[in-house]
Amino acid sequence: MKRQDGFPEDFVWGCSTSSYQIEGAASEDGRGPSIWDTFSHTPGKVVQGHTGDIACDSYHRWREDVALLKELNAGAYRFSVSWTRIQPDGKGKPNQKGLDYYSRLVDGLREAGIEPWLELFHWDLPQALEDAGGWRNRDTAFRFEEYARIMYKAIGDRVEHWTSMNEPWCAAFLGHLTGEHAPGLRDREKTSRAVHHLLLAHGLAARAYREGGFKGEYGLVINAAKPRPATLRPEDVEASERASIERTSLWLDPVFGRGYPELFVQHFGSQMPIEPGDMDIIAAPIDFIGVNYYNEDAVRAALLSEENPYGFEYVPTWQRKTEMGWDIEAQGLRRILMHIARNWPAKVLYVTENGAAFADAPSPDGVIRDYDRIEYLREHLAACRQVIADEVPLKGYFVWSLMDNFEWSFGYTRKFGLVSIDHITKARRPKLSFYYYRDAIAGFGL
Secondary structure, eight states: OBOTTSOBTTOEEEEEOOHHHHOOOTTSTTOOOBHHHHHHTSTTSSGGGOOSSSTTOHHHHHHHHHHHHHHHTOSEEEEEOOHHHHOTTSSSSOOHHHHHHHHHHHHHHHHTTOEEEEEEESSOOBHHHHHTTGGGSTHHHHHHHHHHHHHHHHHTTTOOEEEEEEOHHIIIIIHHTSOSSTTOOOOHHHHHHHHHHHHHHHHHHHHHHHHTTOOSEEEEEEOOOOOEESSSSHHHHHHHHHHTIIIIIHHHHHHTTSOSOHHHHHHHGGGOOOOTTHHHHHTOOOSEEEEEOOOOOEEEEOOOOSSOTTOEEEOOOOSOBOTTSOBOOHHHHHHHHHHHHHHSOOSEEEEEEOOOOOOOOOOTTSOOOOHHHHHHHHHHHHHHHHHHHTTOOEEEEEEEOSBOOOOGGGTTSOOOOSEEEOTTTOOEEEOHHHHHHHHHHHTOOO
């Protein structure tokens, strides 16, 4: 059954956030330090020295945030758990105050008629585990399984939608190859080890969920990408395929039992710490793929080299840009969803993040008229409607983000939220895009 705007009646409409970006309360109630606490407090790593120490103060103001979600009539709220609130050192007995916080949040959401979508890991690895080798250390995957089992036992009876982790590409490549994210390393071999252990952690956690007898949905969220070819010359089309490997097939091929992509193995395989049985664990069945989409690049063929093992290069584009410098290309969302639906047997797809950063500023009357964001959302929702008409199994859409927050190495200088946060008082102020999204959820946004 479809609504007048072409979306199914049971389509999931939600908003996404993550723990380090919004919670604050960095040292309260037994929370231990994560790698993002360490990284953000390291001079020169984050713009203007910003940190997540207070962030949006959602740890204390979560009731206000639930009220905003209810005002939107959002059907779902996707949030992540701070691992160090649960296990300050990344292992051992759980911290009851941390469990109590997420239990209160889950109960508050359900009382408001909002489904909690819980994500176990959004990059904030316990610093104690990083000190022991982090994702380069195989043991971290088993510590993740232990942590996951704690969460399932604590609130698995009230949460029916789970994801193991968000954008493992960022944790592996931005954290270990380019150094842009925590822990700030620049080493190809360490990146390969991180890739494998992140996937192993996902598989162990997914298997543990099934072993626990829980009946909800379980998935993995990736920031999939397939840059379009700059021309339809065969060499550029082939370069487009190669350019998608590290963001898409590197994660989906192993999860669907196909092993690592051949081209990745050719260049990195000798550095992959695979042990017997690992690939079977990684291929534990999942119910859905979450796709985070912000932009689409264009590429052409380039010479193969040690520095460019996939043989492609990015080219200039005509599209308008967001404050992040990312192209605004809604049809790219349609293309990546169709690419995944054609190539991997996913039962269900969700757009788990989609949004844009713009230089929002209030008008003299105090209203934040973020029409650029409204247009961005309208175009991307139209693309979602198109893929549903194309019979792609897209079942939901989550805006990034409910509120302006700590945008990693950009600190608070990039604003993605439907709601503005006063960084002195922490007061919440809905932007016009908030009311646009409320209309879209009600069936009037397109």
